[in-house]
Amino acid sequence: MGNRSLRSMLGASAILAVLTFVLQGSPLAAAGEGEALFKTKCAACHGPDGAGQTPVGKNMKIRDLRSDEVQKQSDTELSELIAKGKNKMPPFEKSLKPDQIKDLVAHIRDLGKKK
Numbered sequence: 001m002g003n004r005s006l007r008s009m010l011g012a013s014a015i016l017a018v019l020t021f022v023l024q025g026s027p028l029a030a031a032g033e034g035e036a037l038f039k040t041k042c043a044a045c046h047g048p049d050g051a052g053q054t055p056v057g058k059n060m061k062i063r064d065l066r067s068d069e070v071q072k073q074s075d076t077e078l079s080e081l082i083a084k085g086k087n088k089m090p091p092f093e094k095s096l097k098p099d100q101i102k103d104l105v106a107h108i109r110d111l112g113k114k115k
């Protein structure tokens with residue numbers, strides 16, 4: 001097999017990969033929305049990395065979202081908490097759609113993995 005056919009094969013598989021990605025409804029894009037939402041709606045208190053090392057976060061003694069105590073809760077528990085709020089944590093059920101809350105929970109899981 002010559003160099004050229006190898007390159008065209010790589011090209012074809014790249015196109016295929018992009019197509020599959022788009023057709024699958026792009027899970028990465030969803031996680032991307034979670035990240036963007038987190039930065040605009042949550043980072044002021046929780047910090048961009050979820051550690052809660054912001055002036056507000058320290059003042060409210062927010063737990064690190066990456067910690068085991070937070071990560072051991074189920075997706076349902078975390079979604080409920082985000083929707084309904086808790087003590088000083090504001091409720092988001094009026095300003096976010098259930099899908100967006102789901103993306104946020106996915107993003108919190110990602111943060112947990114990056115610890």
Ligand code: HEC
Nearest residue numbers: 041042045060062063070078082086087088089090092104
């Ligand atoms: C005004 C500051 C503030 C904002 C904005 C905020 N939070 Fe919180 N959050 C808190 C506080 C305070 C707590 C701790 C509540 C408690 O346990 O008393 C908390 C707790 C949490 C917890 C549970 C952590 C634990 O200890 O189990 C999650 C998950 C969470 N927030 C997610 C989010 C998400 C997602 C957003 C954005 C949509 C967000 N928060 C926006 C203040 C905030």
